[in-house]
Amino acid sequence: MRRKTISYAKWGYIFLIPFVVIYCIFSLWPLIQTFGYSFLDYVISQGSVTSIRGGGADTIQNKGFCGLSNYIAVMKSGGIFAVSFWNTIVLWLVGFIPQIIVSLLLASWFTDIRLKLKAQGFFKTVMYMPNVIMASALSLLFYSLCTKGGALDTLFGGPELLTKVWGARGVVGFINFLMWYGNTTILLMAAMMGIDTSLYEAAQIDGANPTQVFWQITMPLIKPILAYVVVTSMIGGLQMYDVPYIIGGTAGNPNQVLKTLVSQIQLGKNSSVGAVSALSVLVFIVSAILGFITLKLMDDNSIKTRYGKKKKK
Amino acid sequence: MARIEGIAGETENQTQTKIRQIVAYVVLIFLMVVSLLPFYLLLINATRPKVQPGIQFYPDSLFFKNIGKIFDENYRTNYGSFPRAFFNSIFVSTIATVLSVYFSALTAYAVHVYDFRLKKAVHTFILIVMMVPTQAAAIGLYRMLVNMNLTNSFIPLTIPTIAAPAVYFFMIQYMASSLPLEIVEAARMDGCGEYRTFNTIVLPILKPALAVQGIFVFVSNWNNLFFPQMLLDKPEMKTIPVVLQLIKANIDSNPMTADAGLEHMFMVLAILPVVIIYLLLSKNIVGGVSLGAVKG
Numbered sequence: 001m002r003r004k005t006i007s008y009a010k011w012g013y014i015f016l017i018p019f020v021v022i023y024c025i026f027s028l029w030p031l032i033q034t035f036g037y038s039f040l041d042y043v044i045s046q047g048s049v050t051s052i053r054g055g056g057a058d059t060i061q062n063k064g065f066c067g068l069s070n071y072i073a074v075m076k077s078g079g080i081f082a083v084s085f086w087n088t089i090v091l092w093l094v095g096f097i098p099q100i101i102v103s104l105l106l107a108s109w110f111t112d113i114r115l116k117l118k119a120q121g122f123f124k125t126v127m128y129m130p131n132v133i134m135a136s137a138l139s140l141l142f143y144s145l146c147t148k149g150g151a152l153d154t155l156f157g158g159p160e161l162l163t164k165v166w167g168a169r170g171v172v173g174f175i176n177f178l179m180w181y182g183n184t185t186i187l188l189m190a191a192m193m194g195i196d197t198s199l200y201e202a203a204q205i206d207g208a209n210p211t212q213v214f215w216q217i218t219m220p221l222i223k224p225i226l227a228y229v230v231v232t233s234m235i236g237g238l239q240m241y242d243v244p245y246i247i248g249g250t251a252g253n254p255n256q257v258l259k260t261l262v263s264q265i266q267l268g269k270n271s272s273v274g275a276v277s278a279l280s281v282l283v284f285i286v287s288a289i290l291g292f293i294t295l296k297l298m299d300d301n302s303i304k305t306r307y308g309k310k311k312k313k
Numbered sequence: 314m315a316r317i318e319g320i321a322g323e324t325e326n327q328t329q330t331k332i333r334q335i336v337a338y339v340v341l342i343f344l345m346v347v348s349l350l351p352f353y354l355l356l357i358n359a360t361r362p363k364v365q366p367g368i369q370f371y372p373d374s375l376f377f378k379n380i381g382k383i384f385d386e387n388y389r390t391n392y393g394s395f396p397r398a399f400f401n402s403i404f405v406s407t408i409a410t411v412l413s414v415y416f417s418a419l420t421a422y423a424v425h426v427y428d429f430r431l432k433k434a435v436h437t438f439i440l441i442v443m444m445v446p447t448q449a450a451a452i453g454l455y456r457m458l459v460n461m462n463l464t465n466s467f468i469p470l471t472i473p474t475i476a477a478p479a480v481y482f483f484m485i486q487y488m489a490s491s492l493p494l495e496i497v498e499a500a501r502m503d504g505c506g507e508y509r510t511f512n513t514i515v516l517p518i519l520k521p522a523l524a525v526q527g528i529f530v531f532v533s534n535w536n537n538l539f540f541p542q543m544l545l546d547k548p549e550m551k552t553i554p555v556v557l558q559l560i561k562a563n564i565d566s567n568p569m570t571a572d573a574g575l576e577h578m579f580m581v582l583a584i585l586p587v588v589i590i591y592l593l594l595s596k597n598i599v600g601g602v603s604l605g606a607v608k609g
Contacts, residue, residue, distance in 0.1 A: 011507045012427030016435060019420040019476045023442070026473035030453030031445070037453065102344070109337045114330050117337060125595045126345050132591050132598065134536040136554050137580045140561055141355050144573060151354050151368035178348060186602045210333065239446045242538045246558065249565045262448045266543060269455050276452050284449040291444025 031284070037277035041066040044271050070278035080264045081279045087252070088260045091244060092237030094173030099181045100230070106181075107188035108214055113200055127182030139175055139246035146171050165257050168247060172258065175243050180236075184229055191225035192218060228297045235290050238283060241266070358577040365573040379578035388575070391563065392556050393548030399582070402552040405470050405541075406534040413474035414527050418519055421484035422511055426497055436485070443478035448539065455543055465547045470540060480526050487522035525601035528594060532587050553583045 041064045074081035106127075110120055117123075130138060145152040148160050161167030195218065203213050219226075241262040248258025250267065259267075261283050268276035357369055360376040382388060383395045392398075424436050458469050492515065500510040516523070538554040545551050551559070560579060564571045591598060 008427055008507065009429035012423045012429040012432065015419050015423035015427075015511070018416050019439075019481070022416075022473060023476035026454065026469070027442070027445075027447065027450055027476065030457055031450040033453035033457060034450055037456070106341070106344075109341075115334055115337060117334070117341075121596075121599075123341055123345065124599050126348050128595070128599050128602065129591060130348060132532050132536075132587050133584050134554060134557075134587065136536070136538045136557050136561075137583045138351070140557060140576070141351055141580055143561070143564075144358070144576065145351065145354060149366045151358070151365075154367040178351075181344075182348075183602055186599060235444065235446065239448050241448075242536075242554075245538075246561050249562065262451075262539065265448060265451050266539065269452060269543060273452060273456060280449050280452050284445065287444065287446050287449065291441070294444060295440060 034277045034280050034284075037273055038070055038281045039065060039067065040274050040277075041069070042274035042277070044273060066274070070274045071282075074275050074278050074282070080268070080275060081261070081282055083256065084259050084261045084264050084279075085282075087244075087257055088238060088240055091169060091172050091176070091240060091258070091260065092234065094169050095176030095180070096230075096233055096237065098173075099177045099184055099233075100226075102177075102181050103184035103188055106185045107192055108218055110185070110189050111192040111195075112210070113197060114204070114210075124182065124186060127185060129182070130178045131180065131183050133179075135175075135179065135242040136246045138179070139243045142171055142175055143247050162247065163254055165255055168254055168258060172244050172247055175247075176240070179243075180233070184233070187225065187229055188222065191222040195221050224297055228294060231290050231294045231297065235287050235294070238262075238287055238290075355577055355580055358573060359581045361574055361577070363572045363574050375574055376578075379574040382572065382575045383578055383582065392559055393551055395556075395579075395582075397549055398551050398553050398556050401467075401550065402535055402554075403586075405467055405552060406531050408467070408471040409474040409534045410527050410531040412471060413477040413480050413530050414523050416475040417477045417480035417526075418484050418516065418523065419511060421481050421488055422515060425485055425488040425492065426494060439478045439481055443482055451540070451543065458544065464544045465550050466544070467550075469544060470534075474530070474534075477530070480530065483526055484519070484522060487519065491522075492518055525597055528590060528598055529601065532590065535587055557583055 073079055076082065109115055110117060110123075143162070144150050146161050147153060148158070148163075153160060159167065161171055199217050199221075200213060203217055208216065239262055240260050244252065244258035244260050245263050245266075248254070252259030252263065261279065264279055265276050268279075354368075357372050358365060359379055360372040360374065361369065362373065362375055388395065420439075424432055454469070455464075458464050458466075463469055496514060496518070497510060500514050501507075505514070536554060537552075538558060541552045541555045542558055545555055557579065560576055564576070
């Protein structure tokens with residue numbers, strides 16, 4: 001026997017090939033390109049071509065190196081990054097604040113050993129449903145319900161929410177709330193169910209009321225997962241596109257407040273490539289920071305995946 | 314005395330619990346109504362005429378007429394063929410699902426089972442790229458595809474799903490809990506090749522995880538607006554969300570000619586496949602949420 005042991009390591013590499021190759025072609029290389037474009041004076045002039053798309057539009061391209069001027073242009077007050085970053089944050093907050101409050105409340109009710117709520121499966125199923133429904137369809141539905149003369153607009157006496165800055169923000173926030181509160185509730189429930197029930201029993205014997213139990217036991221113990229939920233939701237929020245785009249159209253009406261970071265990429269893909277690339281790089285940097293926080297959170301707490309190093313005991 | 318106090322405290326606690334229970338149910342039922350009312354109104358409005366002022370809680374009689382409008386000539390000239398768009402969506406979502414689930418499982422298998430020098434590095438790398446939103450590279454990808462003449466093609470909507478970090482992450486967690494290495498070793502003893510082991514022995518074990526991830530991938534591709542909208546502008550290539558966005562753009566530009574009955578019927582048909590999947594598999598889907606842990 002010449003080969004006593006067979007090394008299988010090569011199979012590990014072989015099986016990784018499809019993933020790595022496809023990732024490099026369709027993600028890594030475009031990312032590098034995006035970085036490169038962000039330093040170029042890369043503008044595609046539409047000339048007389050009226051259509052935004054199509055090969056004919058790519059007539060005049062200007063690709064000189066321009067240093068950081070794209071970054072300066074998009075970040076200055078009124079620049080596409082400054083405006084849409086602010087818009088995106090506001091839209092995210094309007095949906096996320098009610099979402100986290102309601103989800104904490106529901107999760108603590110569902111896991112409360114004294115309340116013993118019935119039909120939990122049914123409630124969870126209904127709560128999660130808006131999350132799987134096509135976001136753009138849900139948004140078009142809300143658009144038609146809230147627009148002038150729509151069903152909800154009539155029901156509430158014709159406030160015409162979609163023509164008002166905070167009204168439109170509220171509608172987008174509400175749709176995001178509807179889509180994500182079930183998801184957040186389920187994640188927080190999983191965290192709360194991981195809490196040792198003897199802690200709750202001990203608190204009950206000591207005469208703690210539900211509010212005290214929530215703030216003194218539940219909250220400190222789910223803090224890591226709560227942080228994880230906040231950060232991942234932020235990363236998701238940065239990518240917000242379908243809902244504000246369908247509600248506000250290309251112009252991001254009213255008053256451009258529904259223009260988000262990602263919708264700027266869609267808008268500028270055939271015209272201001274350099275500026276949009278700079279914006280993309282900034283989005284990348286912000287989400288890299290948030291992603292780094294997420295990985296740290298996953299690393300040193302109860303979210304620690306079942307995979308990975310065995311916990312030292 | 315002390316004992317009587319204890320009992321009194323106990324009953325007070327019980328009434329308190331009762332009150333909290335009632336409050337919880339009221340809030341829950343309110344949220345159920347809020348979650349379901351839009352869908353109810355959607356169905357009602359799909360039975361109503363072209364112009365729909367105000368709110369109506371009972372169905373009208375135009376359900377079949379509105380379905381007919383989706384397939385008529387007028388619709389086709391405005392938005393392209395509906396069956397074609399529906400087929401495109403099914404096609405793209407199905408291919409994307411199969412590719413991303415199969416290859417992510419293969420990738421996770423490589424990292425889980427084999428010992429090689431870059432194992433840890435690869436795992437960490439994929440976790441890091443999982444956090445990078447795909448939109449951050451979208452402009453570079455789009456310009457590349459324009460140069461390669463690959464817009465208006467389904468290749469960029471399907472092939473890139475082979476590298477799906479979130480699915481990889483789920484799969485490797487699942488393998489850590491349910492794929493003992495002894496099985497792989499036993500297969501080797503019996504002379505089973507490495508690739509065959511994965512296909513015939515490992516994949517069946519992973520079936521529950523493949524199913525859950527498959528549902529999520531299918532649904533997210535079915536609903537995807539951003540990339541298809543970026544790439545597809547030929548009418549015969551459009552997917553359902555792209556047509557939906559076109560319908561909305563039409564409302565914005567010609568509010569007078571908009572047909573609310575048709576729009577709502579379109580939305581009903583657009584969400585129908587996912588609603589059916591959800592009604593059949595909601596247990597697996599809801600159960601998969603907390604397992605996946607990483608979802609936008």
